[in-house]
Amino acid sequence: MSTCFGLSPYIVDQPYIASRAFFYQDGPGTGTVTLADVSSLWFFAPPYLSDTRLDWHNKTTGASGTLTATTPIGMGSSVNLRLDSGAGDVEITRSAVNRNALWSIPTTSCTGTVRVN
Numbered sequence: 001m002s003t004c005f006g007l008s009p010y011i012v013d014q015p016y017i018a019s020r021a022f023f024y025q026d027g028p029g030t031g032t033v034t035l036a037d038v039s040s041l042w043f044f045a046p047p048y049l050s051d052t053r054l055d056w057h058n059k060t061t062g063a064s065g066t067l068t069a070t071t072p073i074g075m076g077s078s079v080n081l082r083l084d085s086g087a088g089d090v091e092i093t094r095s096a097v098n099r100n101a102l103w104s105i106p107t108t109s110c111t112g113t114v115r116v117n
Contacts, residue, residue, distance in 0.1 A: 001094075006107030008073075009100035013042040016050070016073070016098055016107055023114040029086040033067075033114065035079040035094060045100070047072040052079045052096045058116075060088025073098070083116070090114050 006016040018038045025031035033054065040047060050073050057064040067081040083090070095109040 001092075001112030002110040004094055004096065004107045004110035006096065006098055007105050008040055008042065009048045009098050009103060009105055010040070010042040010045070013040050016096070018094065018096075018107075018110065021092060021094070021112050021114065023083070023116065025117060029116055030082075030084045031116065033081045033083045033092065035081070038071075038073055038077045038079065039075050040073045040077070041075070047074040047077075048098055048100045049073070050077075050079070050096045050098045052081075052094065054081050055093045056083060056085055057091045058085045058088045059091060059113075061086050083114075085116055087116050090116050 001021045003019040020036045022034045052069045054067040071079045091113050093111045096107045
């Protein structure tokens, strides 16, 4: 997956950098996409929230869709999304908006491909 980059809403925290996606298949054409390596070193306040959007397009069947999740970001956080795309090579595009009580900061988008059997 290419790298998504963004600032933490706590600014002095480590930046939001996400570059890995794992697909865990649990049935024909279905499974969970885990977007990993998202974390925060900020410990003075509650974790910030990340509103993640994952657009997917099955290059084999032409099916497409959008998945969303809101996840608290702390040490070792990951985002898990249920993907029912059918079998084939599935292109995924991830973007996020990270927010705390004061403001929101969007990330860049990143893309990759997962193989669904």
